[in-house]
Amino acid sequence: MVQERNEREWTAGRWLRSDRGFTFIEIMVVVAILAILAALVIPRIMGRTDDAKRTATKVQIRNIEGALQLYKLDNGVYPSTEQGLKALVEKPSVGVIPKKWKTGGYLPKLPDDSWQNPYKYLSPSPKGDYEIISLGTDGEVGGEGINADITNWNLDKD
Numbered sequence: 001m002v003q004e005r006n007e008r009e010w011t012a013g014r015w016l017r018s019d020r021g022f023t024f025i026e027i028m029v030v031v032a033i034l035a036i037l038a039a040l041v042i043p044r045i046m047g048r049t050d051d052a053k054r055t056a057t058k059v060q061i062r063n064i065e066g067a068l069q070l071y072k073l074d075n076g077v078y079p080s081t082e083q084g085l086k087a088l089v090e091k092p093s094v095g096v097i098p099k100k101w102k103t104g105g106y107l108p109k110l111p112d113d114s115w116q117n118p119y120k121y122l123s124p125s126p127k128g129d130y131e132i133i134s135l136g137t138d139g140e141v142g143g144e145g146i147n148a149d150i151t152n153w154n155l156d157k158d
Helices: 024-046 049-075
Strands: 008-011 014-017 120-122 131-134
Touching (some): 049 131
Antiparallel strands (some): 120 131
16 A cells, blocks of 8 residues: 555654644643743833833934034024023024024924933033933923933933
């Protein structure tokens, strides 16, 4: 009797099927291994969301600082608190009107921080020429840890 090679093979004195699938136990072992890996990896990834948002906000603040430096180079002064960061996108119509304001602005649009809150801007600031502030995760002044405010004066902190 001739058997098709794909269906059966003679091995060690008995017929074996060559198209054999996985057993239930093998599948359960793989599922258990995947569950263990997920239990170890997912908390580490999920816990990093706040860190990623804080880092993105710091990068945005540095970009805004660069735009402020260009504004000052062109106009000799930083935008006032009254003019705000909006002066980087639209030519100010209050306060000291810049004479050499760059057509098109210094930023394409004014970004919000990573928590969809607008940045606070003070100029002059008690800490220097200007201060850019994100109120952090909680959206309130102050805070510690992930709720701490992020300013251009503490970008290298934590």
